[in-house]
Amino acid sequence: MKLLLWPALLVLTVSSPGLAVSTGDHAAAILPFGPRVAGSAAGEQARAYLEAQFRALGYQTRRESFTYPRFDDLGSDVRVGEQVLGGSALQDSAGGEVSAPAVRVPGPGTAADFAQVDVRGRVAVVQRGQIPFIDKVRAALAAGAAGVVIVNNASGGFRGTLGVRVELPVLGVSPTVGAAIEDGQPVTLRVRVREGQVQAVNLIAFKAGMSKPEVLFGAHLDSVQGAPGANDNLSGSLAVLEIARRAVGTPLAARSFFALFDGEEDGLLGSRAFVKDNPETVRGLKAMLNLDMVGVNVMPLMISGEAPLVAAARRAGVEASERTSGSSDQVPFRQAGVPTLFFHRGLDANYHQPGDTLLDPELVGQAAEAAFKIADEVLGAVPAR
Numbered sequence: 001m002k003l004l005l006w007p008a009l010l011v012l013t014v015s016s017p018g019l020a021v022s023t024g025d026h027a028a029a030i031l032p033f034g035p036r037v038a039g040s041a042a043g044e045q046a047r048a049y050l051e052a053q054f055r056a057l058g059y060q061t062r063r064e065s066f067t068y069p070r071f072d073d074l075g076s077d078v079r080v081g082e083q084v085l086g087g088s089a090l091q092d093s094a095g096g097e098v099s100a101p102a103v104r105v106p107g108p109g110t111a112a113d114f115a116q117v118d119v120r121g122r123v124a125v126v127q128r129g130q131i132p133f134i135d136k137v138r139a140a141l142a143a144g145a146a147g148v149v150i151v152n153n154a155s156g157g158f159r160g161t162l163g164v165r166v167e168l169p170v171l172g173v174s175p176t177v178g179a180a181i182e183d184g185q186p187v188t189l190r191v192r193v194r195e196g197q198v199q200a201v202n203l204i205a206f207k208a209g210m211s212k213p214e215v216l217f218g219a220h221l222d223s224v225q226g227a228p229g230a231n232d233n234l235s236g237s238l239a240v241l242e243i244a245r246r247a248v249g250t251p252l253a254a255r256s257f258f259a260l261f262d263g264e265e266d267g268l269l270g271s272r273a274f275v276k277d278n279p280e281t282v283r284g285l286k287a288m289l290n291l292d293m294v295g296v297n298v299m300p301l302m303i304s305g306e307a308p309l310v311a312a313a314r315r316a317g318v319e320a321s322e323r324t325s326g327s328s329d330q331v332p333f334r335q336a337g338v339p340t341l342f343f344h345r346g347l348d349a350n351y352h353q354p355g356d357t358l359l360d361p362e363l364v365g366q367a368a369e370a371a372f373k374i375a376d377e378v379l380g381a382v383p384a385r
């Protein structure tokens with residue numbers, strides 16, 4: 001009986017049914033959900049998974065919802081004969097389908113450039129650069145074009161923003177696609193877009209009964225469309241979970257909030273919503289530590305922020321620099337007067353690309369370790385490990 005009991009007990013304590021235990025396991029479980037675009041089913045699956053992990057560690061969780069309007073490209077392209085050539089709708093473009101000859105517009109696409117060609121009822125093909133997208137599109141509209149294709153001036157496609165809603169389908173394409181469209185050739189421009197309300201959710205984990213955190217560890221869980229977001233930013237999210245795991249049984253657990261923000265990629269919207277909706281909590285924070293892209297070592301872990309926290313980091317034996325770089329979720333906290341540190345390893349080659357499928361659990365662990373030590377120093381608490 002004894003011999004049978006021991007393995008059974010071990011299984012119970014080491015892994016509750018269905019709960020993975022290491023950062024690598026968590027990544028392997030979450031990445032197949034797909035890109036965690038705010039408001040998507042994949043985003044919710046990842047959040048539910050991580051919520052269960054925090055609870056298994058003995059934390060309570062709270063969901064804070066917020067909504068915002070967003071423009072989505074539902075899949076747009078340009079076709080030459082049977083050939084489907086990819087592209088991305090520019091934000092604020094109208095949707096629509098136009099079959100007409102293509103007209104290559106010389107220069108950057110000013111009104112004078114459009115005056116040199118006849119784009120009436122046709123698809124204007126214009127080069128990116130020199131003047132804003134909206135100026136090219138307004139010139140095209142004034143000249144009577146039925147649609148616009150903007151060709152990138154660097155390799156690959158791009159996602160641009162017009163800034164003002166226009167009644168013309170506008171597609172951004174790579175130079176390769178641009179070169180495949182000949183002057184006078186019939187093309188079909190298909191732009192499918194949607195303007196809708198995003199239902200986004202921040203997930204907060206904390207110890208039961210605790211309402212006044214002194215430290216907030218944060219990372220955004222959402223990713224951009226088309227990118228699985230392993231490094232950006234499942235890496236930071238798993239670092240926050242790892243910090244929470246290490247904090248179990250230490251004073252840090254009862255003095256911290258662990259936040260996974262949504263809507264970061266749409267403009268730091270999750271952290272902004274948190275700061276706005278929790279003024280009391282934010283006022284009491286001694287530090288906000290934000291981890292974004294810490295799973296691929298483009299450069300050694302860079303920790304930067306305000307002087308008092310940089311000093312605390314150095315006392316904890318962690319290198320940090322005094323500057324306020326990086327546009328991520330620490331920004332709304334800093335603007336609200338909270339001392340912040342930003343943990344980051346640089347933008348890797350797969351940043352916002354379909355290739356963002358890898359994170360190194362070792363690097364995630366090191367970032368978590370550094371954040372843990374610094375928070376510990378800030379609180380002046382000795383971890384009971």
Ligand SMILES: [Zn+2]
Nearest residue numbers: 232233292293
């Ligand atoms: Zn990010």
